[in-house]
Amino acid sequence: MSSAAVTAEMLKRQAAARALEHVRSGMKLGLGTGSTAKHFVELLAERVAQGLEVVGVPTSEVTRAQAESLGVPLGTLDEYPVLDLCVDGADEIGPDLTLVKGGGGALLREKIVASAAHEMIVIADASKMVAQLGAFSLPIEVVDFGVAAIRRGIERNARAAGCQGLLTLRRRADGHVFVTDQGHLILDAAYGVIREPALLAARLAEVPGVVEHGLFINLASRVILAGADGVTVIDRA
Incomplete structure (x- = not known):
């Protein structure tokens, strides 16, 4: 593993450790997906072994x-429909803490869990903070019926929101089509720049067959970024 990769993992773990400081016994926690959230789960497990009581x-x-x-x-x-806290990573974080998520393919469950929590803390290395969203392709989860028609609807509505770009059906490393935990497919949209995330989110939600998209708006209440200069905490205004 390269020194750069080691440094990136160290930064992720630092952000996860800071988020753990917000966890108290008795809490119901949303546990995110991805390389940074993995560190949080590992650190949480150490605290559980020491007597921390959480679900x-x-x-x-x-x-x-x-x-x-x-x-x-x-x-x-279903057992705990209201959560105290959700801790998850992000693929991109905008200045207003709007997120792009779903690189790992779990955006639907991630958004449901985040929406059920009183607070969502996002943990990431500092490279995930961007001036404008869109360099990372936007994941759009769709049903597996009529994908060509759904694709056309996405392209039409995205243009109405000022976004154009190639839509690619996500595949696994072995070439097989990627299928989410809910049995859906993912189209990755390479928009380049998303100038109006809220408008794009609204337009995508109008397309029949679109289950969910990776724009997380007004969900993150706090972002913890780890960088070369230390850990920075940003709260949503």
Whole structure:
């Protein structure tokens, strides 16, 4: 592993450790998905082993398997429909804390869990903070029926929101089509710059067959960024 990769993982772990400071016994926690959230689950498990009493609600089957293997008590949103805190990563973070998420393919569950929490803390290395969203392709989760028609609807409505770019059906490394935990497909939209995220979010939601998109608006209440100069905490105005 390169020194750059090691440094990136160290930064992710620093952000995760700072988020853990907000966890108290008795909390119901949304557990995010991805490389940064993985560090949070590992650190949380250490605290659980020391006597911290929490219940986690995972946002993916990958996170569920990790948390179970580490001894973190788990529940579901049916059992705990209101959560105290959700801790998750992000692929991009805008100045107003609007997020692009879904690089790992768990955006639907991630958004449901985040919406059920009183507070969402986003943990990331400083490179994820951007002046404008869109360099990272926007994941759009769709049903597996009529994908060509859904694609046309997405392209039409995205143009109405000032966005154009290539839509690519996500595939796994082995070439097979990527299928989400809910049995859906993902179209990754390379828009370049998303000047009006709220408008794009509204237009995408209008397309029949679109299950969810990776724009998280007014969900993150706090962002914890770890960089070369230390850890920075940004609260939503």
